[in-house]
Amino acid sequence: MAVPTPTDETRWRCTLCGNLTRFDVTRSSKVVEYVHLDLAGAPKVEEREVLDESIESVRCRWCNAVDQIELVDRPSAQV
Secondary structure (H helix, E strand, C coil), X not given: CCCCCCCCCEEEEECCCCCCCCEEEEEEEEEEEEXXXXXXXXXXXXXXXXXXXXXXXXXXXXXXXCCCEEEEECCCCCC
């Protein structure tokens, strides 16, 4: 089942418990990284290009629901 990705106007919400803020996200990525090794051999990623990425699952941290995540509108930023 495809998991919808939040946008600038939407966010995730657990339909079971109402959680809006805590989720465990499992994603698959295909990336190209430029790795710089220091003289001791410790790696540091200096550049990262995401070629492909997909969200496999989103689990609610509060109630552990996996198939209960929906997209809802974000609140307005107006004060």
